[in-house]
Amino acid sequence: MTGTREHQLGAFARTSTSLLWADDPALANLLTAEYQRQQNDLCLVASSSIAHPSVFAAQSSVTDNLTTEGYPGRRYHGGCLYADEIERMAVERCRSLFGATYANVQPYSGSMANNTVLFSLLSPGDTVLSLDLASGGHLSHGARVAASGKYFDVVSYGVGPDGLIDYDAVRGLAERTRPKLLISGASSYPRTIDFARFREIADSVGALLLADISHISGLVAAGLHPSPIDSAHITTTSTYKQLGGPRGGLIMLGRDRERPVGPRGTPLHRALDQAVFPFFQGTPSLGSIAAKARALDLARTPAFKAWMGRVVTTAGTFAEQLADSGHAIVTGGSDNHIVMVDLSPTGLTGAAVQDALELCGVIVNKNMIPGDKRPAGLTSGLRLGTNVTALRGMEGEAISECAALVSDVVATLRETDEQVLDARTQKRITGQVADLCARFPIPYYP
Numbered sequence: 001m002t003g004t005r006e007h008q009l010g011a012f013a014r015t016s017t018s019l020l021w022a023d024d025p026a027l028a029n030l031l032t033a034e035y036q037r038q039q040n041d042l043c044l045v046a047s048s049s050i051a052h053p054s055v056f057a058a059q060s061s062v063t064d065n066l067t068t069e070g071y072p073g074r075r076y077h078g079g080c081l082y083a084d085e086i087e088r089m090a091v092e093r094c095r096s097l098f099g100a101t102y103a104n105v106q107p108y109s110g111s112m113a114n115n116t117v118l119f120s121l122l123s124p125g126d127t128v129l130s131l132d133l134a135s136g137g138h139l140s141h142g143a144r145v146a147a148s149g150k151y152f153d154v155v156s157y158g159v160g161p162d163g164l165i166d167y168d169a170v171r172g173l174a175e176r177t178r179p180k181l182l183i184s185g186a187s188s189y190p191r192t193i194d195f196a197r198f199r200e201i202a203d204s205v206g207a208l209l210l211a212d213i214s215h216i217s218g219l220v221a222a223g224l225h226p227s228p229i230d231s232a233h234i235t236t237t238s239t240y241k242q243l244g245g246p247r248g249g250l251i252m253l254g255r256d257r258e259r260p261v262g263p264r265g266t267p268l269h270r271a272l273d274q275a276v277f278p279f280f281q282g283t284p285s286l287g288s289i290a291a292k293a294r295a296l297d298l299a300r301t302p303a304f305k306a307w308m309g310r311v312v313t314t315a316g317t318f319a320e321q322l323a324d325s326g327h328a329i330v331t332g333g334s335d336n337h338i339v340m341v342d343l344s345p346t347g348l349t350g351a352a353v354q355d356a357l358e359l360c361g362v363i364v365n366k367n368m369i370p371g372d373k374r375p376a377g378l379t380s381g382l383r384l385g386t387n388v389t390a391l392r393g394m395e396g397e398a399i400s401e402c403a404a405l406v407s408d409v410v411a412t413l414r415e416t417d418e419q420v421l422d423a424r425t426q427k428r429i430t431g432q433v434a435d436l437c438a439r440f441p442i443p444y445y446p
């Protein structure tokens with residue numbers, strides 16, 4: 001029986017691939033090129049990760065053929081027998097992995113999870129206190145160019161001269177501005193976040209606390225970063241980043257599950273269920289939910305914990321090596337997977353360094369640094385991350401090689417006025433990258 005079922009899914013996967021090649025070779029070629037690019041490039045993008053192939057097998061089965069508006073046991077359409085079991089499985093795995101009392105696995109993305117929380121629990125014009133973009137905040141935390149920035153009165157906290165969150169300053173701002181919602185969590189903050197301290201601040205001014213762990217959800221799952229589940233009122237995360245899942249989002253609750261919110265005193269968990277559907281979304285992507293279930297199961301394994309351990313250790317090594325070669329590192333190091341390089345002493349922009357590195361097959365992203373004078377399209381910083389290199393097994397000597405490649409490109413750019421790499425250097429570094437990627441292939445990716 002199992003053999004037959006396995007055969008059926010396998011045959012389906014092969015048929016879909018053959019049909020794609022036969023009917024749409026242009027698209028199939030692009031998809032293959034992207035597959036190969038991921039194998040051959042050295043990805044140091046801190047938000048990126050690599051999902052286990054079984055995550056994609058779960059995602060791309062036939063589940064998205066279904067209309068599944070509603071929740072397990074409460075759907076608006078028939079045919080949801082297995083859909084309900086799949087979603088319940090994802091919810092259960094999420095609760096168990098993070099020690100949550102409630103999980104909503106339907107959000108289409110991390111940004112949608114945040115918007116759902118903000119737009120359902122606040123009224124237009126309410127005050128939100130969140131980390132500013134240059135200090136590591138995220139667009140969906142009320143940036144001026146985002147919907148949340150348009151509908152709420154957003155006040156930002158930053159970091160101190162040492163690059164660290166100054167909790168006393170956050171408290172002072174909270175007392176002066178009396179936010180309805182305080183947001184903790186970041187996209188380019190290389191240090192541990194004290195969620196319990198944020199909760200004290202939120203409680204002292206009667207605000208709700210949202211913890212957004214999109215970047216560090218793998219570390220939290222592995223017990224390598226303090227969990228916000230019971231500290232924050234609400235926790236959100238994106239699933240395709242460190243969690244190694246599909247593109248999607250999660251909303252979780254801990255001890256505040258039953259807390260009454262809104263004019264009718266609705267329990268928080270019920271308010272959030274209604275906020276995801278029907279307030280914000282329609283039919284969820286069951287394929288994504290199945291893939292989340294798969295990723296959440298993998299995140300319980302010793303192999304995942306070992307991966308996350310390597311992520312943290314190698315980020316520390318990376319920061320040290322760069323500092324040793326004279327680079328300014330924001331906060332002087334890293335507690336998580338992120339290393340923030342301050343390029344301002346070199347005069348180079350993050351954009352120029354990102355482009356030069358990409359020509360050699362090293363993928364990074366330009367990123368604003370605290371107090372950055374340059375716009376987001378140029379920036380004075382680079383954000384590096386070790387999720388992918390750690391998965392490929394790079395540590396020790398291999399990480400030193402990665403750091404040397406980055407250093408080398410920055411040093412070469414500094415010597416040229418045009419801020420472009422000379423052909424000889426480019427060729428040399430491209431060769432080193434190819435060698436490194438061949439020695440550390442992506443596991444399970446044929």
Ligand SMILES: *Cc1c(COP(=O)(O)O)cnc(C)c1O
Pocket residue numbers: 047108109110111112114137138140185186187212213214215238239248249
């Ligand atoms: C990436 C990120 C998000 C957005 O997640 P998407 O799934 O890309 O929408 C939200 N918050 C933080 C802190 C992030 O880093």
